[in-house]
Amino acid sequence: MLKYIIKRLLWIIPVLIGVTVIVFTILYFSPGDPAYLALGDNATPEAVEAYRVEMGINGTYWERLGRTLLGLLKGDLGISYRSRTPVLDELIVRFKVTFNISAWSIILGILLGIFFGIISALKQNTVWDSLATGCALFGISMPMFWQGLMLILIFSVWLGWLPASGYGDSWKQMVMPVIALGVNSSATIMRTTRSSMLEVMRQDYIRTAKAKGQSYWMVVLRHALRNAMIPIVTVIGLQLGVLLAGSIVTEAIFSVAGVGKYLVDSLNARDYAAVQGCVLLIAFVSAILNLIVDVIYTYIDPRMKTMYESAKVFHLPKKGAKSSV
Amino acid sequence: MRRGGVGDPGAGNPTTALGIMGLVPDPPGEVLSGSVLFEGQDLLQLPEKNMREIRGGKISMIFQDPMTSLNPVMTVGEQIAEVVLLHSRMSKQEARKKAMEMLEQVGIPGGRCDDYPHQFSGGMKQRVMIAIALACSPELLIADEPTTALDVTIQAQVLELMRNLKREYGTSLILITHDLGVVAKICDKVAVVYAGEIIEYGTLEDIYTDKRHPYTIGLFDSLPDIENEAAELKVIQGMVPDPSNLPEGCKFHPRCPYAQEGCKHGRVEPVQISETHMVRCGRFRSGEV
Numbered sequence: 001m002l003k004y005i006i007k008r009l010l011w012i013i014p015v016l017i018g019v020t021v022i023v024f025t026i027l028y029f030s031p032g033d034p035a036y037l038a039l040g041d042n043a044t045p046e047a048v049e050a051y052r053v054e055m056g057i058n059g060t061y062w063e064r065l066g067r068t069l070l071g072l073l074k075g076d077l078g079i080s081y082r083s084r085t086p087v088l089d090e091l092i093v094r095f096k097v098t099f100n101i102s103a104w105s106i107i108l109g110i111l112l113g114i115f116f117g118i119i120s121a122l123k124q125n126t127v128w129d130s131l132a133t134g135c136a137l138f139g140i141s142m143p144m145f146w147q148g149l150m151l152i153l154i155f156s157v158w159l160g161w162l163p164a165s166g167y168g169d170s171w172k173q174m175v176m177p178v179i180a181l182g183v184n185s186s187a188t189i190m191r192t193t194r195s196s197m198l199e200v201m202r203q204d205y206i207r208t209a210k211a212k213g214q215s216y217w218m219v220v221l222r223h224a225l226r227n228a229m230i231p232i233v234t235v236i237g238l239q240l241g242v243l244l245a246g247s248i249v250t251e252a253i254f255s256v257a258g259v260g261k262y263l264v265d266s267l268n269a270r271d272y273a274a275v276q277g278c279v280l281l282i283a284f285v286s287a288i289l290n291l292i293v294d295v296i297y298t299y300i301d302p303r304m305k306t307m308y309e310s311a312k313v314f315h316l317p318k319k320g321a322k323s324s325v
Numbered sequence: 326m327r328r329g330g331v332g333d334p335g336a337g338n339p340t341t342a343l344g345i346m347g348l349v350p351d352p353p354g355e356v357l358s359g360s361v362l363f364e365g366q367d368l369l370q371l372p373e374k375n376m377r378e379i380r381g382g383k384i385s386m387i388f389q390d391p392m393t394s395l396n397p398v399m400t401v402g403e404q405i406a407e408v409v410l411l412h413s414r415m416s417k418q419e420a421r422k423k424a425m426e427m428l429e430q431v432g433i434p435g436g437r438c439d440d441y442p443h444q445f446s447g448g449m450k451q452r453v454m455i456a457i458a459l460a461c462s463p464e465l466l467i468a469d470e471p472t473t474a475l476d477v478t479i480q481a482q483v484l485e486l487m488r489n490l491k492r493e494y495g496t497s498l499i500l501i502t503h504d505l506g507v508v509a510k511i512c513d514k515v516a517v518v519y520a521g522e523i524i525e526y527g528t529l530e531d532i533y534t535d536k537r538h539p540y541t542i543g544l545f546d547s548l549p550d551i552e553n554e555a556a557e558l559k560v561i562q563g564m565v566p567d568p569s570n571l572p573e574g575c576k577f578h579p580r581c582p583y584a585q586e587g588c589k590h591g592r593v594e595p596v597q598i599s600e601t602h603m604v605r606c607g608r609f610r611s612g613e614v
Contacts, residue, residue: 204388205395208396208457212457213380213382226399302443
């Protein structure tokens, strides 16, 4: 198992290099020149050149790409054109904010999603089921930015209970971003929980558990939910990715100074080093989260563990050929 | 007492067994009427809480398909210990020990109690099911086609095991099967079931040497005979009726070679033809045979 984890961790490196190359190339060919944007349209060619050298954006495509990748190896994400500070330092501060909001959101999403998913599976085709699936459908269909705006309209403008924007002054500022993000994921998690529980509850081993004289709720929680968790964990893993993307929208709406807002602002200012850093960070976090989800699988489903541990037996990669993980 | 129930698929055997356990899937099933008497109590009238004490404790059940009847994400030890913990006052350690003992009893090394079901073969899984079923020394064991999903050599082993353990634990057994050979091997009394009704009931000898009901006769006739080289097997004409649309009168009359006008109407009551032998056929009531 440890070997598997190490292997997966090593695989993150080529992923990050790939992401860097793609993002760098897209930004390279995108319109807008950061030097003119920073110095103004009337800047002299000398000043522009000096600025480019200072920011490390002089030279050909290959020179710049090489510099970026070398910097990446050293853990250097470059310097923000706007603030002239290392991108990494900026990111660390903002990531804490995004992490905080995302963590609370996913916890909210998991709790709501699994709870209502179980209820609606056990009470299939009743009013409760229709109500829960109806709410989930609403949660999935409505775009996140619209939900965020509605929350602001209701709780800040009309009721005046919660501050409409900002972060860090009071826990109240976190409530709406967390709800906007969490409710959205809970809808997907709820639907998966429902269908997974419905399927598992019809399995033979549930009948066996009942035949042992086990109580209804113990059958549901011990036998059914543990088996139903396999697809649910998959969806939670996917939702974590969605959450990171969603935080871009949510942070922009609620003016939370997280990675998402930083990414949007940097993009508007053509601060390419910062954009690249943000995307890289998001890719890195996604890769790590995926790994964590895969490891969690093995704890839920012992069959997976056997599969991972004996993976070599099934497909021996040819020497030099890349094996897919 | 060992009793076997034989009959066509769809005859209602397994459903009856689930009815005894109060485990008929609802929806779509529901027990509408009748009673299940066990040690003087009607199980259908018992509240769910008391019924739970009986399930797994006093009456336990072995299911048809061992491949899907064990929970894939729990170790077999946990699954045996679970039923022990529910019906006795053992601590977790004691229950685990008991689980290992039960595994040994069914011929699996106790050390494998931390393995998961996918690490066992089909025959071993059914042994684990037997260990779960017998862990609390139940009064009654209902086995619903316990060997159908297993291949023949494993079938023999599992049947032998069930017979020995039954003797050792003093458990009564209701065996539901399509396999007349299995019945002959284990059972004392046999009930032949057709369309949800017992149509003939008697000792093993009554049924095997003195069968009376046309359906039972047809059932035995359809067995392949090693000495007879006939190219085609004898079959009972027609199909098992749809349980939701049973024929009026004797439920077997559309397929019965002896059917008369009288068989088409009215309920056929069972007739006692000897002290141990009961048959539900109109011809015996009228004294024709």
